[in-house]
Amino acid sequence: MIARLRAFGAFWYDFIVGDDWRVAVCVIAALAITFGVSRSQVPAWWVLPAAVVLVLPWSLWRARRKR
Amino acid sequence: MTGTGGALFAAVFLACAVEAVEALTIVLAAGTARGWRSAGQGVISALIVLAAVVAVLGPALTAIPLGALRLLVGALLLIFGLQWLRKAVLRASGHKDLHDEDAIFSRELAAARDAQAERRWVVTDWYAYTLSFKGVLLEGLEVAFIAITFGGNQHDVPLAAIAALCAIVAVTLAGLAAKAPLSRVPENTLKFVVGVMLTSFGMFWGAEGAHARWPGSDAALLVIAPLTALFALGLVALLRRSAPSRETAPRVAALEMERS
Numbered sequence: 001m002i003a004r005l006r007a008f009g010a011f012w013y014d015f016i017v018g019d020d021w022r023v024a025v026c027v028i029a030a031l032a033i034t035f036g037v038s039r040s041q042v043p044a045w046w047v048l049p050a051a052v053v054l055v056l057p058w059s060l061w062r063a064r065r066k067r
Numbered sequence: 068m069t070g071t072g073g074a075l076f077a078a079v080f081l082a083c084a085v086e087a088v089e090a091l092t093i094v095l096a097a098g099t100a101r102g103w104r105s106a107g108q109g110v111i112s113a114l115i116v117l118a119a120v121v122a123v124l125g126p127a128l129t130a131i132p133l134g135a136l137r138l139l140v141g142a143l144l145l146i147f148g149l150q151w152l153r154k155a156v157l158r159a160s161g162h163k164d165l166h167d168e169d170a171i172f173s174r175e176l177a178a179a180r181d182a183q184a185e186r187r188w189v190v191t192d193w194y195a196y197t198l199s200f201k202g203v204l205l206e207g208l209e210v211a212f213i214a215i216t217f218g219g220n221q222h223d224v225p226l227a228a229i230a231a232l233c234a235i236v237a238v239t240l241a242g243l244a245a246k247a248p249l250s251r252v253p254e255n256t257l258k259f260v261v262g263v264m265l266t267s268f269g270m271f272w273g274a275e276g277a278h279a280r281w282p283g284s285d286a287a288l289l290v291i292a293p294l295t296a297l298f299a300l301g302l303v304a305l306l307r308r309s310a311p312s313r314e315t316a317p318r319v320a321a322l323e324m325e326r327s
Contacts, residue, residue: 015208016143018150027145027273031138034277044279045287048270052149052295057302059153064162064306 020062026055074288075221076230078264082213083234085257086206091242093202096175101195109199117207125215125224133220134276140216141273147212148265152299155259159303161310210235213265220272263299267292 017024030051037044098106131139157163175198187193210231218227271288274281281287 016146018146018153020150020153023149023153024146027142027149027269031142031273031277034274034279038278038280043282044277045274045281047279048145048274049291049294052145052266052270053298056149056152056156056299059149060156060302060306063153063157064309 020059022062023055023059026051030055072221072223072226074264074268074292075217075223076226078261078268079214079217079227079230080234081257081264082261083210083231084238085254085261086210087235087238088254090203090206091238093175093206094199095242097195097198097202100175101192101198105192105195106199109196109201110203112196113200113203113207116204117211120208121211121215124211125219133222134278136276137220137272138276140220141269141271141276143212143269144216144265145269145273148262148267148269151258151262152266152295153262155255155262156299156302156306158255159259160306162306217268220268259299260296263292263296267295270295 030048034044034047037047094106094110097109154163214227214231215224218224221227267288271281271291283290
């Protein structure tokens with residue numbers, strides 16, 4: 001039973017989070033920052049594009065280094 | 068169909084076509100090696116489970132307030148899209164093996180031919196049944212996830228469902244006509260395009276869900292998607308410079324196989 005639950009959890013982890021959990025953490029952090037900035041007078045739309053510009057090359061650099 | 072409606076249709080159609088090609092390869096391997104009856108039963112069972120998932124999740128998602136839905140779906144699509152884009156960039160730049168349906172078909176076929184036949188309940192060949200059931204269910208879950216989230220967010224689940232169905236029917240008909248894996252479908256290019264679209268929609272809806280306002284409102288998507296594509300293509304060009312040489316490529320492929 002525990003093995004099945006573990007397999008079920010592993011499937012959903014792999015399905016949503018995938019190969020690099022840091023990407024998921026950074027996306028959630030960027031959304032929190034967007035929400036925080038949107039409460040001020042400063043425009044907040046740029047936070048997620050900036051996060052993508054930083055996170056994607058970082059994740060690729062890590063994947064390339066592993067190989 | 069509006070501009071965003073067209074983008075919604077294209078994104079769901081392309082994503083679902085890619086997943087349908089992968090599912091078709093597995094079903095073809097199961098059917099060719101073991102027989103079509105059990106493989107067909109596996110496909111039907113998986114479609115019933117998928118229909119139940121869509122029937123439960125679809126209305127549940129539309130009941131969530133739009134702001135919260137956009138935040139949740141934006142986060143999921145952005146995480147999902149970045150993973151697709153990451154793999155697509157690694158493949159396009161030579162750091163990861165290209166997705167090869169012919170190779171996958173041959174591998175599945177060999178494994179299916181070696182497996183023992185076993186009868187359970189009304190299923191005459193349990194191996195063929197589970198192989199096609201798992202293939203269709205796993206790839207179908209991605210199809211259902213994409214169709215429900217895109218459709219729910221745009222308040223147009225029927226359009227997303229039509230796009231998903233069109234993709235599945237087109238791929239199935241092509242597969243029946245060819246009676247072979249659809250290796251000529253430019254799957255790696257499609258995955259790159261889908262990665263760009265998922266990332267772009269994820270950024271757009273995620274930011275809106277977190278109360279940010281895009282300059283130009285919905286028209287911002289027409290700028291976000293091309294810029295994301297250009298950025299990813301730039302990363303491909305940059306990574307190609309350090310791609311493994313032909314001598315080391317087999318070693319990298321072996322490492323890939325060990326990891327997967």
